Amino acid sequence: xxxxxxxxxxxxxxxxxxxxxxSAQIRVMSYNSAQFNGDANAMSQVLQAATAxxxxxxxxxxxxxxxxxVDEAQLSTLQSxxxxxxxxxxFTDQNDSSWGGAQAMFYLSTQFIENTALHSDIFTGAxxxxxxxxxxxxxxxxxxxxxxxMHLKASTGADNxxxxxxxxxxxxxxxxxxxxxxxxxxxxxMNFYSPSEPAYDWFLAPGIGQLVDPLGNxxxxxxxxxxxxxxxxxxLNQNGGLIGGGLDDRFDFQFVSPSLIDGGGFxxxxxxxxxxxxxxxxxxxxxxxxxxYYFPGDTPRGNALADALIAASDHLPLIADYQVPAxxxxxxNQDAARVLVGADxxxxxxxxNDAPVLFPTGADVLHVDVVATGDLSGSGSVSVPALGQPESxxxxxxxxxxxxxxxxxxxxxxxxxxxxxxxxxxLAGEVIEHANxxxxxxxxxxxxxxxxxxxxxxxxxxxxVWMFNYGYDGSQSLLEVDxxxxxxxxxxxxxxxxxxxxxxxxxxxxxxxxxxxxxxVYTSAMPIEISDEDLLGELTNISxxxxxxxxxxxxxxxxDITGNNGEVDIEDLLLLIAEWGSxxxxxxxxxxxxxxxxxxxxxxxxxxxxxxxxxP
Numbered sequence: 200x201x202x203x204x205x206x207x208x209x210x211x212x213x214x215x216x217x218x219x220x221x222s223a224q225i226r227v228m229s230y231n232s233a234q235f236n237g238d239a240n241a242m243s244q245v246l247q248a249a250t251a252x253x254x255x256x257x258x259x260x261x262x263x264x265x266x267x268x269v270d271e272a273q274l275s276t277l278q279s280x281x282x283x284x285x286x287x288x289x290f291t292d293q294n295d296s297s298w299g300g301a302q303a304m305f306y307l308s309t310q311f312i313e314n315t316a317l318h319s320d321i322f323t324g325a326x327x328x329x330x331x332x333x334x335x336x337x338x339x340x341x342x343x344x345x346x347x348x349m350h351l352k353a354s355t356g357a358d359n360x361x362x363x364x365x366x367x368x369x370x371x372x373x374x375x376x377x378x379x380x381x382x383x384x385x386x387x388x389m390n391f392y393s394p395s396e397p398a399y400d401w402f403l404a405p406g407i408g409q410l411v412d413p414l415g416n417x418x419x420x421x422x423x424x425x426x427x428x429x430x431x432x433x434x435l436n437q438n439g440g441l442i443g444g445g446l447d448d449r450f451d452f453q454f455v456s457p458s459l460i461d462g463g464g465f466x467x468x469x470x471x472x473x474x475x476x477x478x479x480x481x482x483x484x485x486x487x488x489x490x491x492y493y494f495p496g497d498t499p500r501g502n503a504l505a506d507a508l509i510a511a512s513d514h515l516p517l518i519a520d521y522q523v524p525a526x527x528x529x530x531x532n533q534d535a536a537r538v539l540v541g542a543d544x545x546x547x548x549x550x551x552n553d554a555p556v557l558f559p560t561g562a563d564v565l566h567v568d569v570v571a572t573g574d575l576s577g578s579g580s581v582s583v584p585a586l587g588q589p590e591s592x593x594x595x596x597x598x599x600x601x602x603x604x605x606x607x608x609x610x611x612x613x614x615x616x617x618x619x620x621x622x623x624x625x626l627a628g629e630v631i632e633h634a635n636x637x638x639x640x641x642x643x644x645x646x647x648x649x650x651x652x653x654x655x656x657x658x659x660x661x662x663x664v665w666m667f668n669y670g671y672d673g674s675q676s677l678l679e680v681d682x683x684x685x686x687x688x689x690x691x692x693x694x695x696x697x698x699x700x701x702x703x704x705x706x707x708x709x710x711x712x713x714x715x716x717x718x719x720v721y722t723s724a725m726p727i728e729i730s731d732e733d734l735l736g737e738l739t740n741i742s743x744x745x746x747x748x749x750x751x752x753x754x755x756x757x758x759d760i761t762g763n764n765g766e767v768d769i770e771d772l773l774l775l776i777a778e779w780g781s782x783x784x785x786x787x788x789x790x791x792x793x794x795x796x797x798x799x800x801x802x803x804x805x806x807x808x809x810x811x812x813x814x815p
Contacts, residue, residue, distance in 0.1 A: 223310060223338055223554060224561025225465075225521040226250075228475070229265040229348070229386035229453055231431075231514035234300050235273050236440025241510035246280055248475065248504050249518060254494055255471045257558040259520070262307045263334070267350040267388045268300030281305045288332045289318040298326030302348035302387070310337055311344075321373050323366030325352040329387070331373060336465075338555060339524065339618055344465070345377060349387040351398065363390060363398035371401060374408035374456075382465045383456035385410055388431075388514065390450050394419060402454055410454035413472040413519065420449040423482035430474050432513040433486035433505075441513040445483040453517050463563050464524040464616030471520035476501070476508045485509055524616035525565035525585070528553035529624070531608075534735055536628035539676060540601050542736020545593035546575055546626060548608060552583040559584045566613045569594070573606030575626065596628070598736065601674060603629045634678035636729040636742045637669035640704070644669075645742050652749040653713045661693065664707045664744060666727070668700040676731040677701050681739070686723035689716060690746055711748050721748045758810030760785045767810045775799065775807055 228249045235242075250260045264281050271292040278287055285305040295301035306313065317333035329349035336342040347370060352362040374383060391399050394417045402410045403417070414420070420428040430451035437443040451474075459467050476486055478493040478501065487505035494500045508515060528551040535546045548569055554562030562585035570578040571594040581590035594608060610622040638647035651662045668678035678700040686692055686709065693708040711721070723746045730739040758767035760774055762785075775786040778799045789806045790796035 223336075223523045224259055224556040224558070225262045225310070225344075225523065226259050226518065227263045227265065227346075227384060227386070227453065227521065228261045228516050228518050229267075229451060230516040231267040231350070231388040231451060231512060232269060232277075232300075233441055233512040233514065234268045234270055235276070237512045238510040241507040242512070243280060244504070244507035245475070245511045245516065248507065249516060252475060252518060255473060255520070257520075257560065259557055259561070260307060261518075262310050263346060264305040265346065265348045265386050266303045266305075267348060269303040270296040270300055272296075274303065277303060278305070284308060286313070288313050288334075289315050289330075291318075291320050291328070291330065293320060293328050294326065295328055299350055299353075301328070302330040302350070304330070304332050304346060304348060306334055311335065312337065314343070317345075319373060321347075321349075321369050323349055323351055323369055324362040327352070327366075329366070329370055336523070338526070339616075342465070342524070342616065343382070345374075345381055345383045347374075347383070347385040347387070349385075349389070351387070351389050353390045355392060359390075360397055363396065364401055367398035367401040371408040371410075380458050381456060382458050383410070384459070385454040386452065386517070388450050389452050391452070392448070393421060409457065411457055411460055412452070412454060413460070413467060425449075426482040427474065427477055427479035429477065429482070430515045430517065433476070433509045433515055434513055435485040435488070438510075443513070446477065446481050446486055446515075447483045451514055451517050453519050455519075459521065461615065463614055466522050466563065468520045468522050468560055471518070473518055475516040475518050476504045477515055486515070520561075522560065523554055523556065523562050524618060525563045525583075525612065525614045526553040526555070526618045527565060527567065527610065527612060527620055527622060528589075529610060529622070531624070531626070535596055536626075537734060538596060538598055538628065538630055539731055539734050539736030539738070540598055540630050540632055542596075542598045542630075542734075544598065544735040545577070545595050546571075546606075546608070548592045548594065548610075549589040550581050550583055550592065550610070551589040552585045552587060554585040556585050559586045561585060563614050563617075565617060568611045568613065570609050570611075571606055572609070573626075574604035575606035575608065596630075598630045601630050601632050603627065629674075631734075632670075632675040633738055634671075634676040634700075634729070634731045635669040636678050636680075636700075636727070636740065637667045638665065638742065638744065639669070640665070640667050642669075645740075646745075647743070648745040648747055650747045650749070652751060653711065655713055655716055655718050655750050655753045657713045657753070659710055659712045659714075661708055661710045662748075664709070664746075665704045666695075666700060666707055666742070667704045668702075671700075671702050676734065676737075679730050679732060680705060680727065681730055682728040683707065684725040684727065686725055686746055687721075690721060690723050690748060707744075709746060711750075713750055716750045718750050718752050721750065722746065756810070756814030757788050758807045759814055760788060760807075766813045767807060771807060775803060 286308045288304040292301040311334040314333040319331040321329040332346045334344045428449045429446045431448045434443040435445045491501035491505035532547045552565035556562045565583045568580045569592045575594040577594040579592035605627045608624045612620040638644045653660045680698045691710045696706040725744045727742045731737040778784040778786040786799045787795040789802035
């Protein structure tokens with residue numbers, strides 16, 4: 200039977216894929232493999248079902264597989280079963296294969312790294328050894344889990360009970376050498392027939408190395424009312440090397456140290472300790488007798504698992520899910536590092552629980568107290584579940600005066616084993632003065648009338664107005680010019696050299712076309728909208744600019760068409776004759792209101808004669 204198992208396993212199970220992900224929450228499965236006397240394909244289905252098991256609310260990949268009754272010759276095959284994402288922990292076989300098999304553990308390499316120097320073999324009697332492994336938890340500095348696996352002496356009778364008790368004593372003596380408060384899982388096929396077993400009591404007795412039964416210390420597990428606790432045997436009738444008898448014994452256990460049920464940090468998740476595939480309805484029966492209701496609302500799935508379990512081993516696997524500690528995550532609003540004087544603002548700390556889990560129950564709730572010292576004031580406390588929305592705490596910034604500020608925010612968690620706590624966050628920033636728009640460099644000039652004068656018909660003229668950030672020295676906000684009003688025609692707005700003003704001013708450009716304008720004063724009142732930088736405490740304001748443009752009478756000497764001596768003389772007459780009949784030339788000096796009429800003719804000659812002599 201075993202040879203057949205190995206042949207099928209090496210061929211079929213190499214294709215088995217277990218879906219794993221980089222989640223920190225921990226699922227532990229312990230399983231007596233019955234020296235692989237079961238069916239290969241069935242064993243594959245059981246291990247897949249352990250990862251897919253969502254009967255208790257969520258499914259996550261198994262993090263740690265613990266096997267009993269493993270022959271050394273089967274290790275490579277077993278590695279194929281669990282898959283390439285799992286690493287075989289230190290394996291030793293001190294002739295254990297001759298006494299029912301050794302212990303083997305595989306761990307998810309994305310979650311743990313074995314500290315091989317801390318591996319230990321512990322003799323438990325009857326030619327058998329237990330193994331102790333130490334797993335450093337990835338993403339959690341200085342955190343470690345110790346895992347024990349054993350297969351204690353079987354059968355009833357005082358001598359066998361004493362052998363089991365002596366084995367438990369050896370295990371507990373070894374645990375007493377570990378650091379106080381260590382996280383310990385003690386798993387295996389204990390062969391306990393009742394809670395009155397001396398070995399069971401030895402594990403649970405108060406003192407150094409005390410363990411806890413997740414199903415209740417000393418609680419009964421016999422009879423049909425306790426059928427959910429039973430792990431051996433899922434077969435009613437013996438099948439080859441698999442022992443029958445029906446499901447009526449609790450031989451398999453996962454004991455835990457008190458540090459794993461203290462309500463925080465690494466902890467057994469309440470209600471997740473279970474026997475895979477046991478629906479509590481098969482006392483003294485085969486696990487696949489009738490329907491199996493292990494998966495609520497999905498009887499076919501339960502039946503398929505039961506069929507696999509009955510063919511894979513003469514034990515049922517134990518599964519327990521463990522939460523991981525909270526992980527402190529935080530950020531603060533960098534906008535508060537540079538604010539304007541008088542701003543009503545705070546440094547806002549966003550506290551989040553960064554535990555890398557797939558489900559909220561996979562990590563402890565993060566409880567954080569925040570206290571500010573220095574130039575910030577305030578404190579607060581928040582609680583954030585894993586995968587929950589961040590919670591905020593506001594620390595008030597004193598903005599009553601201009602200058603730099605510094606403070607320390609201390610983040611302290613009351614959640615056990617939180618990573619990384621405490622955090623002293625050094626904060627610094629500055630309070631700056633408001634921008635000050637001015638039309639003058641030397642004074643604070645918010646209302647200004649700009650006056651210019653041009654002669655009529657002298658063409659298009661541009662003129663400029665300066666906008667300063669009065670008093671700017673770097674401890675003051677930049678000035679932003681948000682909007683320049685459109686002036687009244689004929690005055691035109693041409694643009695600005697820059698809309699952000701610091702130490703250098705901005706040049707605001709306007710224009711007016713004097714051609715065709717009657718002599719007059721043209722005015723336009725122009726509100727200019729200004730503001731501080733886009734900082735906390737930003738203010739807006741209005742600077743009022745009035746433009747006053749005077750268009751004066753033309754002082755041009757009409758007949759001096761050569762334009763070189765201020766006198767109408769023979770040179771001008773000769774030029775007019777030369778351009779006689781032309782259109783739009785400089786000799787076209789006649790027309791209504793002194794404007795050209797478009798052609799050089801007799802009217803232009805008469806105008807020139809009338810203007811003869813020195814121009815007035």
